[in-house]
Amino acid sequence: MPVKLVPRREIHELVRGLQIELESYTPNIVVCGESPCRGFSEKRLACVDCPDDTRSACLYDLRQRIKERLNGEGCIATTFEESAGITYASMDEKLVLIKDEVDLVFVIPTYEGSISELSSFAEDGRIRPKLRVLVPYMYHPFYGLSSSYVTSVYEELMAEYGHVYPFGLGSEVHPDPLDIVSTLVAVYKRRRLLELTRGQ
Amino acid sequence: MTFVPDINVVRLLKALDNELRLKIVELVLNSSPVSFSAVHEHLEAETGRRINKGTVSYHLDILVQSNVLSRELERSSENKTYSRYEVTDYANDKIKALGLLVSRDAPLA
Numbered sequence: 001m002p003v004k005l006v007p008r009r010e011i012h013e014l015v016r017g018l019q020i021e022l023e024s025y026t027p028n029i030v031v032c033g034e035s036p037c038r039g040f041s042e043k044r045l046a047c048v049d050c051p052d053d054t055r056s057a058c059l060y061d062l063r064q065r066i067k068e069r070l071n072g073e074g075c076i077a078t079t080f081e082e083s084a085g086i087t088y089a090s091m092d093e094k095l096v097l098i099k100d101e102v103d104l105v106f107v108i109p110t111y112e113g114s115i116s117e118l119s120s121f122a123e124d125g126r127i128r129p130k131l132r133v134l135v136p137y138m139y140h141p142f143y144g145l146s147s148s149y150v151t152s153v154y155e156e157l158m159a160e161y162g163h164v165y166p167f168g169l170g171s172e173v174h175p176d177p178l179d180i181v182s183t184l185v186a187v188y189k190r191r192r193l194l195e196l197t198r199g200q
Numbered sequence: 201m202t203f204v205p206d207i208n209v210v211r212l213l214k215a216l217d218n219e220l221r222l223k224i225v226e227l228v229l230n231s232s233p234v235s236f237s238a239v240h241e242h243l244e245a246e247t248g249r250r251i252n253k254g255t256v257s258y259h260l261d262i263l264v265q266s267n268v269l270s271r272e273l274e275r276s277s278e279n280k281t282y283s284r285y286e287v288t289d290y291a292n293d294k295i296k297a298l299g300l301l302v303s304r305d306a307p308l309a
Contacts, residue, residue: 026211076211079261
């Protein structure tokens with residue numbers, strides 16, 4: 001006999017109760033950025049073709065590591081993977097990101113196309129509050145010398161909404177992106193748990 | 201044996217806390233393994249509306265990341281990649297332990 005699962009509302013209540021009992025909110029997070037090694041060739045963070053000696057500095061690899069870290073910290077983290085014949089258009093990504101169930105969207109822009117995409121996300125009031133942008137420090141308005149279009153996009157986003165964080169890979173001065181993500185998510189989880197326990 | 205909930209159980213339940221993902225898991229529970237196309241067709245048939253492939257992929261990824269489904273990639277002779285999905289043993293056990301299964305013919309409370 002075919003099997004069926006209980007109605008969603010029962011599962012929803014179960015999730016709510018368990019999160020309060022365990023004192024831990026489980027956020028749904030999407031990590032956006034460029035697909036494997038296309039186009040980003042800035043010297044310090046080169047990932048074109050991803051040779052072994054720059055593997056640790058590859059931003060695609062970074063996106064995967066962020067996803068793994070978050071999934072290990074009690075979140076449900078996903079990325080838009082262009083695999084199994086599925087190619088995500090920017091519009092497809094927006095359809096996902098506007099969903100109420102998506103709590104946070106981490107974006108690591110890696111080339112001009114993804115900067116345009118970020119602008120498009122930031123213009124959407126349903127996505128903007130969820131955005132957390134991670135930027136190699138040399139492109140961050142406060143920490144780099146870049147006066148490019150890319151930096152001006154970050155500047156506008158930062159001035160209007162904040163949440164543009166500089167990172168360094170192997171830098172002694174700038175924080176590691178994985179640590180930034182963990183901190184931001186931990187604070188978000190605490191706030192949402194508080195809302196849950198207050199019945200909001 | 202007493203059932204002790206933990207964060208991974210919450211992740212599993214949270215993944216199921218969505219109408220489309222519930223339909224996907226029901227499909228896979230009833231006819232495993234299932235291809236991406238079969239999931240896509242099933243969702244469109246069940247909901248009676250067009251569903252973007254990117255949306256299907258997102259929901260499948262949520263189910264994989266939360267250990268509800270496992271994904272196997274297969275390569276065809278034309279070098280195209282296909283995904284096949286199955287319910288994990290972990291999810292099977294938890295779904296039963298939490299009493300989330302009902303038979304299709306059973307009256308709903």
